[in-house]
Amino acid sequence: MLTNLKEQPKDKILGLMAQYREDPRATKVDLGVGVYKNAEGITPVMRAVKAAERKLVAEQETKAYTGLAGDPAYSSAMCDLLLADSADRARIAAAATPGGTGAVRQAFELVKQMSPNARVFVSDPTWPNHVSILGYLGIEVVKYRYFDGETRGVNFDGMMEDLAGATADDVILLHGCCHNPTGANLNLTQWQSVIDLILAKGCLPMIDIAYQGFGDGLEEDAAPTRLVASQVPELLIAASCSKNFGIYRERTGLLIAMGADAANTPVVQGNLNHLNRQNFSFPPDHGARVVTTILTDPELKADWMAELEETRLGMLELRQKLADELQRLSGSDRFGFLAQHRGMFSLLGTTPDLVEKMRVDNAIYMVGDSRMNIAGLNENTIPMLAQAIIDAGV
Known part of the structure; x- marks a missing residue:
């Protein structure tokens, strides 16, 4: 064969x-x-990563599996970093993944499970793996204009015209900050216009955020994601720790699914767990535990933020x-x-x-x-x- x-x-x-x-x-x-x-x-x-790893070597007593969604402390620390108080935590389900790519893949799998006929709107251009994974899963891709070849900025009018074609069954994929590959970003006023369109159309936003802290600062880079989370009923977020923690090879990511009703969160969480089980069973833990150690230790977090x-x-x-x-x-x-x-x-x-x-x-x-x-x-x-x-x- x-x-x-x-x-x-x-x-x-x-x-x-x-x-x-x-x-x-x-x-x-x-x-x-x-x-x-x-x-x-x-x-x-990074200095804080080395310090966290030394701490883990000294204190960690087991390498047994974590849960299917990973260590809850990791999800909690990452939600704090990404969302702060912009969303009701009771509405949030989350699962650790092998890197940001794993989070993107699981998000698209979830979309296919929720809405088999969903289309995913992606910026033109976008990170090539977005289109590659969608194609592999058989999900229809709709490109929306994004990069202006003359100004090398965002073609916002073209973007909004194209997104106007979305329906309630569709997903709009957005880059949370530091757009890859262009480097051109929406401002907060433009983000609000996109949110208004999403609310009017009833479609599902998905944010891929892989570079928090690389653009205008940790808080500033999270602001668009928080703005979306504070207003929409449902949201998917694929997050990566590869860049801002410098732990590329540890494959440390997180998929967040925010629903409209807290009563449905256990069902959403169960589906994230199920997807992990089907694709790789238990997620990798070392990088996630390093990140958790840094984000929950004031001194390590301060040093990480400084670097x-x-x-x-x-x-x-x-x-x-x-x-x-x-x-x-x-x-x-x-x-x-x-x-x-x-x-x-x-x-x-x-x-x-x-x-x-x-x-x-x-x-x-x-x-x-x-x-x-x-x-x-x-x-x-x-x-x-x-x-x-x-x-x-x-």
């Missing part, structure tokens, strides 16, 4: 990583892989320096959007041909749609990238 299998499409980012490794040029710059790196090109283990803020400000500084250098070289402010975007990524807004030209001529590696990882830059590579962009005629 194995001979009946068909070759699957190659992952473009993994292919790009392989090309980068094989490139012998000492000046090569990796802006493709979606992982935070410091100025030395290392993804560091996360250093990371955030460092990325903003890289953005500003790149925009400034491009302004110097080009004599125009057409690249000012790079300083306005938030998070790890920006969409340069150019063609795959010019992206390839920068790779061939300058050893600049970014995804073909021109998404670049700002965190892959440093003081030495900013001038190299800026010159490559100008030379390529972007």
